[in-house]
Amino acid sequence: MDDNAGMFLDRGSDDDTVLRAVSRLSTADAPGTLWTQVANDGSYRPFHRAVAVHELFKRHVVPPMTLRQLASLLDGGRWLVSAVIERIESMGGEIPVRVPAGGSAYVIRLPKTPATGGPEVGVYLALDRAIDAELLRDALMSGATDPSVGEVRIVDLHLYPESLECQG
Amino acid sequence: MRDFAQRLTPAHWTTAGESTLTNRARPVSPREAGPVLHLQRALGNQAVRGLWEAGDASAPRRAFRTSGELADVAMNEGEEWIRATADGGSAAPVAAPAGSPPPAAPATPQLRKTTVSPVATRDNGGFNWGVRWSIDNATASTNGWIVQHVVVRQNVEAWRPPLLPGATLPIVPGQGSYGGLSTSWYPLWEAWQVRGGSVFVGGSASAHSADTYGQNPVGVNTKGSTEVVGRADFYPNLSLPAAFTVRNAAPAWALPVTNTDPALTGGTGALDHSLTATWDGVGGTGTTTAATV
Numbered sequence: 469m470d471d472n473a474g475m476f477l478d479r480g481s482d483d484d485t486v487l488r489a490v491s492r493l494s495t496a497d498a499p500g501t502l503w504t505q506v507a508n509d510g511s512y513r514p515f516h517r518a519v520a521v522h523e524l525f526k527r528h529v530v531p532p533m534t535l536r537q538l539a540s541l542l543d544g545g546r547w548l549v550s551a552v553i554e555r556i557e558s559m560g561g562e563i564p565v566r567v568p569a570g571g572s573a574y575v576i577r578l579p580k581t582p583a584t585g586g587p588e589v590g591v592y593l594a595l596d597r598a599i600d601a602e603l604l605r606d607a608l609m610s611g612a613t614d615p616s617v618g619e620v621r622i623v624d625l626h627l628y629p630e631s632l633e634c635q636g
Numbered sequence: 637m638r639d640f641a642q643r644l645t646p647a648h649w650t651t652a653g654e655s656t657l658t659n660r661a662r663p664v665s666p667r668e669a670g671p672v673l674h675l676q677r678a679l680g681n682q683a684v685r686g687l688w689e690a691g692d693a694s695a696p697r698r699a700f701r702t703s704g705e706l707a708d709v710a711m712n713e714g715e716e717w718i719r720a721t722a723d724g725g726s727a728a729p730v731a732a733p734a735g736s737p738p739p740a741a742p743a744t745p746q747l748r749k750t751t752v753s754p755v756a757t758r759d760n761g762g763f764n765w766g767v768r769w770s771i772d773n774a775t776a777s778t779n780g781w782i783v784q785h786v787v788v789r790q791n792v793e794a795w796r797p798p799l800l801p802g803a804t805l806p807i808v809p810g811q812g813s814y815g816g817l818s819t820s821w822y823p824l825w826e827a828w829q830v831r832g833g834s835v836f837v838g839g840s841a842s843a844h845s846a847d848t849y850g851q852n853p854v855g856v857n858t859k860g861s862t863e864v865v866g867r868a869d870f871y872p873n874l875s876l877p878a879a880f881t882v883r884n885a886a887p888a889w890a891l892p893v894t895n896t897d898p899a900l901t902g903g904t905g906a907l908d909h910s911l912t913a914t915w916d917g918v919g920g921t922g923t924t925t926a927a928t929v
Contacts, residue, residue, distance in 0.1 A: 561891045
């Protein structure tokens with residue numbers, strides 16, 4: 469196993485070590501399963517899991533992927549249980565994704581590790597159809613009962629922070 | 637008495653071994669003044685001026701005004717007359733000679749608002765309107781922040797059991813089962829960064845697309861009005877106060893925002909950006925109408 473992948477998978481790695489490992493991992497060295505392995509494992513710290521989700525989306529989610537395809541990539545998406553999903557309807561500002569006519573926008577906020585002061589991690593998604601936020605959660609966790617929901621496409625996404633910088 | 641000041645074209649500004657004059661006042665060193673002083677002393681002012689006016693290429697390319705006073709006078713790129721004294725003293729602007737074209741001030745960057753998503757409404761108070769900010773007269777060196785102050789006023793009532801038909805009571809949009817913009821989010825100040833004349837979503841790398849006023853329907857059996865009152869300005873070279881933070885939450889979402897008046901000064905000209913929506917879903921059909929400024 470790549471040293472950096474090993475560092476990333478180590479539950480004892482501190483935040484800086486995790487970020488340093490991420491910055492040194494090329495996409496070729498880091499298949500989606502590396503990130504889902506951490507994201508879906510509740511024994512990792514919330515920030516560690518959030519970094520895994522961030523990198524999974526950054527490196528492997530490419531519009532116009534369908535929700536079914538994304539759900540397959542997320543491999544159960546157990547991290548979504550503790551995430552907040554909000555449909556964006558009322559606003560007096562700007563979101564960093566473009567929503568097509570008839571589409572809708574969402575933000576998925578990942579929980580922070582208490583008292584670590586790390587950045588908040590999340591993702592904005594624009595879909596080509598409007599669906600309820602809980603239906604989106606179910607679809608991403610492979611639990612959607614309506615097959616047509618799986619065909620909804622992600623037309624744009626934006627991660628925050630834009631990049632996870634290693635301080636060391 | 638002051639002599640005339642020779643207006644120089646840029647081609648006249650440089651002589652061998654000298655740097656091109658820029659739009660910054662530059663004192664003349666005694667060394668640089670040497671050849672002119674030498675000629676001045678040997679031939680006198682009138683003789684040197686005669687060489688100059690005759691277009692003699694060997695004449696030093698300096699204009700001087702009164703006996704004993706040497707001046708560099710140049711019309712720089714910004715059309716500002718600059719004089720530097722021969723003793724190396726501080727530079728000071730001098731008036732352009734009579735008949736010269738008036739100095740052209742650089743155009744001031746101005747905020748512009750363009751609708752990119754026309755107002756669309758939904759019954760019972762729903763609306764969506766997108767505008768895009770841009771900077772007129774921007775150059776690659778235009779930097780700063782666009783800051784918009786926004787307040788929302790809700791004046792909404794609703795019918796619900798056990799009220800008699802047609803009777804209503806005030807409600808608070810955004811609370812309980814009612815949709816809409818919550819007045820508790822306001823007032824706010826939100827910001828877009830301008831870098832190199834282009835506008836970005838806050839300080840991010842994402843290009844600005846649209847500042848959106850959007851409200852989901854408040855609810856059935858409601859009536860009233862929603863006013864979103866905004867006023868935006870461009871502040872060149874502003875360092876955004878630390879009070880502005882990105883919350884990734886309603887209503888500003890990805891923009892840096894503060895609820896405390898940043899008391900900014902130095903804007904280049906504020907623009908109104910307001911919307912008023914009205915509807916009656918109690919005694920009417922609930923159709924929403926919207927007016928914008």
